[in-house]
Amino acid sequence: MPIRSVNPVTGDVIASYRAADEGEIERALAAAERGAGDWRWRSFDERARPMRDVARLLRASKVDHARAMALEMGKPVAQGEAEVEKCAWVCEHYAEHAEALLKDAPRATDASRCFVAFEPLGVVLAVMPWNFPFWQVFRAAAPALMAGNAMLLKHASNVPASALAIAKLMRDAGFPNGVFQTLLVGAEAVPRLIDDARIAAVTLTGSEAAGASVASAAGRAIKKCVLELGGSDPFIVLEDADVAKAACVATDARLLNSGQSCIAAKRFIVVDAVHDAFMSRFTLEMNARRVGDPLARETAVGPQARRDLRDELHAQVTRSVARGARVVCGGEVPAGPGAFYPATILAAVEPGMSAFDEETFGPVAAVVRARDESHAIALANASRFGLGASIWTADRARGERIARQIEAGCVFVNGLVKSDPRLAFGGIKRSGFGRELDEIGIREFTNIKSIWIA
Numbered sequence: 001m002p003i004r005s006v007n008p009v010t011g012d013v014i015a016s017y018r019a020a021d022e023g024e025i026e027r028a029l030a031a032a033e034r035g036a037g038d039w040r041w042r043s044f045d046e047r048a049r050p051m052r053d054v055a056r057l058l059r060a061s062k063v064d065h066a067r068a069m070a071l072e073m074g075k076p077v078a079q080g081e082a083e084v085e086k087c088a089w090v091c092e093h094y095a096e097h098a099e100a101l102l103k104d105a106p107r108a109t110d111a112s113r114c115f116v117a118f119e120p121l122g123v124v125l126a127v128m129p130w131n132f133p134f135w136q137v138f139r140a141a142a143p144a145l146m147a148g149n150a151m152l153l154k155h156a157s158n159v160p161a162s163a164l165a166i167a168k169l170m171r172d173a174g175f176p177n178g179v180f181q182t183l184l185v186g187a188e189a190v191p192r193l194i195d196d197a198r199i200a201a202v203t204l205t206g207s208e209a210a211g212a213s214v215a216s217a218a219g220r221a222i223k224k225c226v227l228e229l230g231g232s233d234p235f236i237v238l239e240d241a242d243v244a245k246a247a248c249v250a251t252d253a254r255l256l257n258s259g260q261s262c263i264a265a266k267r268f269i270v271v272d273a274v275h276d277a278f279m280s281r282f283t284l285e286m287n288a289r290r291v292g293d294p295l296a297r298e299t300a301v302g303p304q305a306r307r308d309l310r311d312e313l314h315a316q317v318t319r320s321v322a323r324g325a326r327v328v329c330g331g332e333v334p335a336g337p338g339a340f341y342p343a344t345i346l347a348a349v350e351p352g353m354s355a356f357d358e359e360t361f362g363p364v365a366a367v368v369r370a371r372d373e374s375h376a377i378a379l380a381n382a383s384r385f386g387l388g389a390s391i392w393t394a395d396r397a398r399g400e401r402i403a404r405q406i407e408a409g410c411v412f413v414n415g416l417v418k419s420d421p422r423l424a425f426g427g428i429k430r431s432g433f434g435r436e437l438d439e440i441g442i443r444e445f446t447n448i449k450s451i452w453i454a
């Protein structure tokens with residue numbers, strides 16, 4: 001894929017970039033190795049200083065970055081600003097808590113002194129997606145850098161402006177040379193980077209296909225990898241739920257980031273008793289959200305990030321309809337040069353249809369009718385993915401009981417599934433393995449070293 005920014009509203013090329021050549025890749029790897037060699041011995045206070053500065057710079061420049069994301073991948077500006085704010089939060093969170101999260105953990109053994117230490121691994125390669133061009137990077141970088149690692153970023157080929165802006169922010173914040181770098185390369189360069197002895201580990205956020213390729217390369221090189229992949233999150237509405245509230249949050253859960261979120265709710269599993277009431281309220285809400293120019297502050301849903309992805313999404317809708325799903329709203333490709341797709345609801349979705357079995361990465365909601373609670377749980381788990389899930393019920397204890405039966409990395413009862421620096425984030429099944437955020441996330445790229453002294 002060429003490395004370029006294309007405006008998804010107009011189809012115009014904003015900027016094209018040359019991929020790094022062999023010499024540039026070599027220099028980046030050498031700088032990363034040197035950077036990591038020094039950074040690992042810096043104190044937590046020394047690491048926290050540029051981390052806090054980058055948070056300050058992010059906040060000060062959020063309007064500019066949100067505008068750049070709107071132009072480069074169509075994210076509505078208000079959501080872009082919130083994304084940049086969240087990046088500042090994760091930087092401050094780890095600047096403040098990394099030392100406590102990584103402090104030596106004493107163990108009672110036969111030794112006179114025994115403890116577990118959490119030491120940096122070295123250079124972490126971060127292969128990142130375009131959907132949250134800032135958040136995905138900072139979510140990985142803040143804990144990895146605070147743990148004493150260096151990071152080499154290979155961002156998605158359609159968000160090079162964001163990739164370069166992040167590298168500049170890190171430089172301006174005072175991270176030493178080589179501690180954080182952006183390398184503009186295509187996906188084909190990734191296996192060779194993973195294989196390089198100077199790369200210690202790799203983290204990928206992206207599709208299943210990319211996950212399989214990165215995990216294979218990491219397996220061949222025997223290197224640690226974390227995979228944050230796709231999802232088809234269930235949103236279960238039970239008969240005792242507040243249907244109006246559920247329908248409103250369902251709409252946000254499906255349409256946030258124009259539907260292009262791994263933890264967007266995708267399959268709305270609604271029990272018979274409230275199916276029709278939910279459907280009519282959900283339809284009203286979905287139709288009420290404004291689709292349009294991502295630079296306009298009132299826009300809720302922008303274009304899809306690329307036209308090819310929009311066309312793929314529409315093909316999933318068409319295939320589902322051919323197998324018996326019914327279009328309640330949306331479902332048609334609008335005329336014009338942009339990559340727009342309307343807020344769409346498919347009713348009567350069942351296993352065996354694309355909208356149920358695959359990840360729909362756009363504003364398409366699949367509504368699935370369930371007979372009762374146990375049928376709803378079975379449908380929720382009848383997916384190859386296991387990232388997030390939400391459950392709607394007036395009974396918290398019932399919600400908790402069901403949450404324990406759901407195959408997913410996180411379950412929210414009566415709430416929107418979201419990532420949070422204080423909560424471990426990641427999936428099971430084909431949604432990947434390993435965790436980001438929280439204490440577990442910062443320990444992923446450490447050598448968990450037991451020290452035993454007689």
Ligand code: NAP
Pocket residue numbers: 001127128129130131132136154155156157158185186187188190191205206207208209210211213214227228229230231261262263359361387426427431432
């Ligand atoms: P993608 O096509 O897999 O790309 C992600 C990154 O992987 C890009 O940098 C891409 O580079 C690279 N890549 C693609 N194929 C590769 C290969 N065979 N070997 C090595 N690297 C490869 O995914 P996307 O379209 O950018 O992002 C959407 C996907 O990411 C969705 O499935 C979504 O659910 C998932 N996602 C998951 C999470 C999570 O936390 N679980 C969060 C956000 C998104 P190029 O751009 O150069 O091809």
